[in-house]
Amino acid sequence: xxxxxxxxxxxxxxxxxxxxxxxxxxxxxxxxxxxxxxxxxxxxxxxxxxxxxxxxxxxxxxxxxxxxxxxxxxxxxxxxxxxxxxxxxxxxxxxxxxxxxxxxxxxxxxxxxxxxxxxxxxxxxxxxxxxxxxxxxxxxxxxxxxxxxxxxxxxxxxxxxxxxxxxxxxxxxxxxxx
Amino acid sequence: xxxxxxxxxxxxxxxxxxxxxxxxxxxxxxxxxxxxxxxxxxxxxxxxxxxxxxxxxxxxxxxxxxxxxxxxxxxxxxxxxxxxxxxxxxxxxxxxxxxxxxxxxxxxxxxxxxxxxxxxxxxxxxxxxxxxxxxxxxxxxxxxxxxxxxxxxxxxxxxxxxxxxxxxxxxxxxxxxxxxxxxxxxxxxxxxxxxxxxxxxxxxxxxxxxxxxxxxxxxxxxxxxxxxxxxxxxxxxxxxxxxxxxxxxxxxxxxxxxxxxxxxxxxxxxxxxxxxxxxxxxxxxxxxxxxxxxxxxxxxxxxxxxxxxxxxxxxxxxxxxxxxxxxxxxxxxxxxxxxxxxxxxxxxxxxxxxxxxxxxxxxxxxxxxxxxxx
Numbered sequence: 337x338x339x340x341x342x343x344x345x346x347x348x349x350x351x352x353x354x355x356x357x358x359x360x361x362x363x364x365x366x367x368x369x370x371x372x373x374x375x376x377x378x379x380x381x382x383x384x385x386x387x388x389x390x391x392x393x394x395x396x397x398x399x400x401x402x403x404x405x406x407x408x409x410x411x412x413x414x415x416x417x418x419x420x421x422x423x424x425x426x427x428x429x430x431x432x433x434x435x436x437x438x439x440x441x442x443x444x445x446x447x448x449x450x451x452x453x454x455x456x457x458x459x460x461x462x463x464x465x466x467x468x469x470x471x472x473x474x475x476x477x478x479x480x481x482x483x484x485x486x487x488x489x490x491x492x493x494x495x496x497x498x499x500x501x502x503x504x505x506x507x508x509x510x511x512x513x514x
Numbered sequence: 515x516x517x518x519x520x521x522x523x524x525x526x527x528x529x530x531x532x533x534x535x536x537x538x539x540x541x542x543x544x545x546x547x548x549x550x551x552x553x554x555x556x557x558x559x560x561x562x563x564x565x566x567x568x569x570x571x572x573x574x575x576x577x578x579x580x581x582x583x584x585x586x587x588x589x590x591x592x593x594x595x596x597x598x599x600x601x602x603x604x605x606x607x608x609x610x611x612x613x614x615x616x617x618x619x620x621x622x623x624x625x626x627x628x629x630x631x632x633x634x635x636x637x638x639x640x641x642x643x644x645x646x647x648x649x650x651x652x653x654x655x656x657x658x659x660x661x662x663x664x665x666x667x668x669x670x671x672x673x674x675x676x677x678x679x680x681x682x683x684x685x686x687x688x689x690x691x692x693x694x695x696x697x698x699x700x701x702x703x704x705x706x707x708x709x710x711x712x713x714x715x716x717x718x719x720x721x722x723x724x725x726x727x728x729x730x731x732x733x734x735x736x737x738x739x740x741x742x743x744x745x746x747x748x749x750x751x752x753x754x755x756x757x758x759x760x761x762x763x764x765x766x767x768x769x770x771x772x773x774x775x776x777x778x779x780x781x782x783x784x785x786x787x788x789x790x791x792x793x794x795x796x797x798x799x800x801x802x803x804x805x806x807x808x809x810x811x812x813x814x815x816x817x818x819x820x821x822x823x824x825x826x827x828x829x830x831x832x833x834x835x836x837x838x839x840x841x842x843x844x845x846x847x848x849x850x851x852x853x854x855x856x857x858x859x860x861x862x863x864x865x866x867x868x869x870x871x872x873x874x875x876x877x878x879x880x881x882x883x884x885x886x887x888x
Contacts, residue, residue, distance in 0.1 A: 371533045384538060444532045450525035463872075472522040473529055486861045487872035494874050504518050 358398050362391055365408045368474060369415055370443065375469045376419035378458050380443040390415035406483075412474065413484045416466045456506055457499075464499035467492060663740075665748050667717040683718055684711040695745040700734045708734050710741040719745045832871040832884060834860060842869040845887035851880035857887060 369390060374383035390411045394401050401407045457465050466485060470476040482492040677689050680697045690697030696714035707724035721741045832846050847857040858871040
């Protein structure tokens with residue numbers, strides 16, 4: 337007969353709680369993070385893998401991160417940085433292409449106008465495109481963006497303004513349109 | 515709302531709707547991947563063989579030739595002649611290059627899902643080996659994983675375009691596949707270890723992954739991009755030597771042999787690692803790796819624990835590393851050549867002991883000084 341000690345039982349409950357809290361976090365945040373990964377990397381096949389890398393990193397640190405007010409911000413920081421790294425992107429994409437036998441996990445295509453806009457966003461300098469993605473796609477405040485990108489609010493504002501200015505110019509908008 | 519904002523909102527909605535339609539994997543994919551990566555095993559006997567190889571293989575000039583007692587296809591070294599007096603070849607073997615190679619390898623290890631502080635470099639693994647080889651080997655803390663990245667540099671004029679010669683060099687019986695970096699060869703050994711070789715004009719790169727559980731060894735297709743990436747890095751190393759200098763930002767890496775507790779900063783990217791040694795093992799912990807968008811600047815810094823780099827087009831990034839008896843400052847001030855200065859708050863990074871200041875880069879003026887605020 338197998339005897340479960342109090343200590344083992346406590347440990348089991350702890351583990352179950354640990355896992356459940358991560359699963360709830362994962363379920364509530366995953367799709368938004370996939371969107372962020374796609375917008376920044378432009379990789380339909382690799383966006384989910386990039387997001388998964390972020391959540392895997394979070395899972396390893398879950399003891400610590402789960403205590404944060406906004407654990408999602410931590411994952412977004414990881415994904416925002418990994419999505420703009422050429423090396424990581426190439427490797428994630430390679431892995432995704434190997435793994436994918438179907439289109440199940442591929443980000444679907446969007447209307448051409450949206451695709452063109454995101455392409456322009458990806459042409460921006462790293463911090464600027466991250467700022468745009470977090471501001472509009474993720475609806476983050478300037479304070480949130482500053483925290484995620486580990487910069488001051490003023491710097492985040494500067495990135496946002498510069499990004500808006502550059503995008504407007506490239507898209508043919510006038511100063512009044514700003 | 516402006517026209518631009520309106521369009522960004524619309525495009526964001528399109529993305530949100532599209533992602534909502536996607537089928538995504540459950541959280542189980544994360545927890546099982548975590549277990550799988552931590553569970554990669556390799557027999558301690560293999561570690562012993564590898565250790566023996568690291569010590570002895572250097573004399574023969576060949577990478578590890580045995581795993582788990584099973585003979586594998588030996589990699590034929592193009593030339594085992596002494597490296598002295600062969601053009602720039604000696605320079606390739608300088609310790610900074612060996613360290614750079616080893617640190618680059620950590621990028622791959624990190625990608626496989628291992629934290630940098632789980633990686634141990636054997637002291638001898640990153641040292642200069644005979645036969646033009648620079649080898650990095652790592653194992654996880656449990657001592658069950660084996661990864662090898664080996665670079666055998668070619669002497670000037672040694673490389674040939676002849677496919678037969680390349681097959682011989684790679685120890686392959688089948689022709690390689692042409693890539694932008696060189697001829698790629700793959701070999702799956704009797705014990706299931708995966709080996710990929712890349713013959714480039716600067717040298718032979720060999721990447722090998724072994725585990726006692728064959729199902730846990732990544733597909734060879736996964737290893738090939740690593741070989742290509744390490745091939746590019748090898749080319750950079752050779753290029754560095756041709757230039758006769760390294761593009762370090764603050765020349766922290768002057769010491770060719772970092773000792774216990776040293777923080778080292780490496781060229782060509784913004785990497786900081788803490789080196790700890792115990793019983794002859796060198797542990798690289800707290801590795802900080804930035805993306806390839808970071809371009810080192812020649813800006814001076816107040817001391818060797820501060821690294822300064824321009825990031826992309828518009829960012830100035832300053833990293834400050836905590837050292838004993840010298841906690842992180844709260845702020846850092848930069849001074850520009852037109853007399854302007856700017857102070858930024860130091861934000862603790864997700865890596866303990868490292869703080870970051872991000873400021874806007876200014877075009878048309880020189881960065882004169884970077885000072886830690888008291």
